[in-house]
Ligand SMILES: [Zn+2]
Ligand SMILES: [Zn+2]
């Protein structure tokens with residue numbers, strides 16, 4: 001089995017008991033102290049360096065070189081998600097030739113199948129999937145809360161029933177890091193107490209405080225601090241006070257990077273961007289900022305302007321399966337009848353292998369004959385996301401990001417009236433007025 | 436008939452039957468060739484299953500001929516008619532010879548739908564009935580280099596009566612004559628009055644089409660009038676079920692027609708046992724001219740391929756690696772007869788541990804009856820990567836295989852991709868299986884060249900003449 005298995009009564013031999021004690025000990029006022037002491041221990045040791053190449057003089061956007069153990073990542077960056085140690089029918093060579101420097105693996109899925117022991121034997125997830133560049137793994141907690149119905153969060157960790165054999169499983173912060181250590185990712189995420197962004201009240205505060213305690217347990221549990229970076233996840237729901245408190249506390253820890261969590265879960269976009277910008281206001285300039293689960297083109301451009309460096313989302317690859325191709329003017333549903341005799345490529349300006357070789361009409365027809373049709377769209381969509389972020393970066397470096405935003409919005413929406421209000425407001429907050 | 440440039444040059448014939456040679460003069464300008472015995476590249480709508488052009492080109496030594504089927508294409512006729520520049524360009528295929536057959540050899544084709552005047556193909560939208568006129572109109576939009584003539588091939592069922600078989604031979608010959616007539620008509624005025632024949636509007640449309648599409652040099656769209664069949668060659672279809680006289684009559688009559696080669700139909704895996712198939716093919720081969728190629732439809736299993744080559748077959752369709760891929764399996768049979776173990780894909784066998792011997796023994800029973808008619812069932816030429824024993828097997832699919840999959844990935848990873856239903860499993864397996872199958876044909880040609888067919892048969896089939904168990 002993969003995660004620590006809990007019988008009805010936890011067996012005393014199991015290491016979870018110690019963890020629970022740890023959790024209590026670091027509770028409350030001790031938290032900041034342990035955080036401070038850790039700062040000394042870890043300072044300078046993290047296998048990551050962030051070099052700021054350019055900062056937008058108008059917005060909060062920045063272009064950085066993020067050096068990670070396997071290669072240097074140019075930010076702002078979109079990270080495609082390869083849930084099961086593979087990216088939807090795309091080979092690692094294809095991914096590499098699209099210019100992808102970092103992609104995601106899901107700890108929950110990989111921890112279940114094939115399991116951390118096997119992946120460790122295969123020289124980590126890099127070896128298992130034969131990916132030579134960087135990997136980021138999540139904590140597994142989010143999947144559990146969102147995928148598994150019977151999950152219960154206690155101070156120890158997240159408890160749930162295995163969807164494969166029904167066994168009770170407990171994912172503690174220590175166990176999450178243990179698995180991520182086996183996976184050998186370049187960036188690991190702390191286990192956080194995830195609450196849906198639509199939940200309000202004391203549960204949000206509890207989750208925020210618990211996430212801080214779990215961060216300390218994760219830092220302590222990391223067996224490879226010289227090889228694997230551990231990112232903290234800022235929680236606090238949509239409550240500015242709580243977010244601020246979480247930021248204050250977490251930034252006291254010398255973690256190599258920070259993620260903004262608990263968003264992109266169905267909250268109002270007005271709340272979303274305000275929480276993002278509040279977070280980047282208080283995050284240290286010299287560390288990478290990762291906005292979790294965000295991948296729509298407009299969200300990416302706006303949140304880069306708000307100061308985020310890294311993004312991930314399953315959307316571009318998931319939507320490809322249904323024939324939805326991402327284009328500068330939104331999306332194009334290749335399976336729709338109107339494309340049956342359309343002999344242009346998906347996007348005549350796109351340089352991806354799909355657009356260079358195939359027309360909309362051919363892809364439309366191929367969807368009726370072979371799954372390769374999906375692969376073609378997946379390639380195009382990943383290329384779209386990566387190219388978008390490269391152009392964003394280029395414009396930051398060349399000092400014309402505000403201009404880029406205006407052009408981008410004009411192309412994306414048929415008229416000024418269709419600009420989403422939240423985006424207009426968010427951009428105005430960083431001095432970009434859309435005409 | 437003018438235009439038959441395709442020519443089979445035999446370099447070696449073993450025991451008067453197994454033929455080694457090169458099929459020359461393929462393609463519009465005759466610059467392509469294909470070694471025989473060989474196979475065509477199997478595709479779905481011009482696309483090798485699971486693969487994009489990137490992943491397809493991980494494979495070196497791809498067959499120079501790509502096979503497409505009307506069952507995939509027929510429902511898109513209006514699209515191709517509007518496109519005007521043929522299927523090859525439509526599918527983004529570049530430097531390949533295009534062969535168009537009627538049915539998909541890997542897809543079931545329901546019977547009971549042929550008439551005196553029509554045959555039916557089954558696409559994603561269901562059944563489409565083709566008359567000769569419609570069939571030829573389709574060929575004009577596809578613009579293949581060569582194609583299978585329309586045929587009534589519904590006699591593969593074991594209970595087909597002599598009367599039904601005779602009817603199928605007659606119908607198929609009638610279809611062939613009609614097809615040839617249309618083809619001749621389409622060619623003759625071509626040479627005389629091409630400019631006048633193509634309405635001006637068509638040229639305009641073709642040019643506009645070019646403007647809004649990609650990357651075709653303008654010369655290509657004007658060097659031949661669209662939707663005509665000059666230079667396109669036809670393969671006649673030999674039917675006759677399992678009735679020897681009908682087979683011979685079909686072969687004799689078809690050979691009298693100006694066809695470039697022959698499709699041997701109704702002999703597919705599952706329709707009859709190999710002894711009977713060998714008997715039919717041997718008899719048919721005697722009736723066919725030496726210099727024209729014989730393409731056997733619906734047979735792809737290595738043991739059957741070997742037997743059919745011995746009976747005089749030149750070409751096969753390569754749907755077998757696709758079927759193996761679809762059941763989550765990897766081809767792993769051995770065909771190394773070269774004394775030099777350094778040769779790609781022919782490494783010496785790895786010594787098996789006692790555990791693995793046990794597994795292999797278990798597999799023998801699992802594989803079951805070789806004479807099984809079910810094409811979807813695993814054969815003994817492959818291993819099932821979903822099997823739990825591969826979950827921590829960090830070896831490549833096949834030791835010594837030089838394909839992209841074997842060079843980059845391990846069995847454990849393939850196992851994981853299969854149990855998690857990940858699309859990459861199909862991609863990687865298709866690469867390995869296609870590569871392995873192509874190498875098998877390479878070994879087969881080499882064996883013929885060196886008079887070592889018996890040795891190859893022994894290696895592939897095992898000493899008892901039955902296929903060997905996997906020994907990786
Ligand atoms: Zn593209
Ligand atoms: Zn596929």
Ligand SMILES: [Zn+2]
Nearest residue numbers: 836838841867
């Ligand atoms: Zn291989």
